[in-house]
Amino acid sequence: METVGGLLREWRHSRRLSQLDLALAAGISPRYVSLVETGRSRPSAEIVLRLAVQLEVPLRHRNRLLVAAGFAPQYRERPLDEPDMSAVRDAVARVLHAHEPYPALVVDRRWNILMVNAPVDRFLADVDPDLLVAPVNMVRLGLDPRGLASRIVNLAEVRSLFRARLSRQVAKTGDPMVGALFDEFLAEYEPDGSVPQLESEVATPMIFRLPEGELRLFSTITTFGTPQDITLEEISIESYYPADPESAAILRSIARPAETGTNPGV
Structure with a gap:
């Protein structure tokens, strides 16, 4: 006990x-x-x-x-799609929509994707349907050869970024399911231990190979300030920006109007 x-x-x-x-x-x-x-x-x-x-x-x-210690829990946890979370959900949807034509998505503490904006659909077009069965996991989606890995030019660097973030999250939260995801990452996506260590994670771009051209993106992470709800503390908005004018032009050219929503790919 x-x-x-x-x-x-x-x-x-x-x-x-x-x-x-x-x-x-x-x-x-x-x-x-x-x-x-x-x-x-x-x-x-x-x-x-x-x-x-x-x-x-x-x-x-x-x-x-x-x-x-013998006291009642103080902090609530409510799924993002519950009615009483509608104000938060609408606020997040506005943030995602305002970021278009650049891609952005919302993930929970276990890296499951909760919401996406329209540009994300372009990246999911050729992904194996098995990886798009909810909950869609960002780590598996990004590093599985059936997902985005086959189109990421600098895959070794991206793997290092994922590894570093997962490692920090395990240390910070003590979440056993994040630890299991980290162990899965080590076993499946870097089985020979060959992933290089980055000297710096500052603005390391993800380079995608698309039919429209080579797309270079860097990301920012947005979280809620001083949350008093478990769900709010554990979600983050991943926003991607073009790293050069050519990438910005590609994103504008493939942009299409659509509604931001939940359950990506299904």
Whole structure:
């Protein structure tokens, strides 16, 4: 049976903080942190959350800490397609639509694609239908030879980017399903360990080979600020931009009007 003290200790170790570091940041005594971690003191819900904030514990796991301490979960989780999430969904749809004619999509914490804008359809045109069965996973879609991999010119660099992001996400969230995706990535998409390490991830382009020409894109990631809902904390908007005028011209030439929506490719 997991305890709040044991969970807090795990998060503290993963953040490479001493008990003194955590105590100073949270404004409590190091002795009290020690008492909580060893189970000799039961913290209040306020203290649990104060420590969780300093440890940058994701909201999903803050609920887990609260339950382990004997309190009710505080943060809700609602699917993006639920009626009471309509305002958020509409706001995200406007962001995606405003980004056209450049591609953009929304992914959850497990890299499943939730929403796309119209330009994304052009990239999915020749993808194996099996990869477009919901939930469509961005990692598998991008690195599987039946997906986009066969059209990515600098595939080794793109693989390195995916690997680095997955590794950081596993360390930050402790999500076992992201860890499983990382293990799958290592086993299936870099079986010989030959993926090079990038010196820098700053604006490394993804280079696609399309019938219209070679397309060079770089991406940005947008997340919600100070979310109090698990779903909002765990989704991100991936927006792609042309890296040169030729790529911008190609994207404008293949643009077509369509409605932004969910369930890409189905």
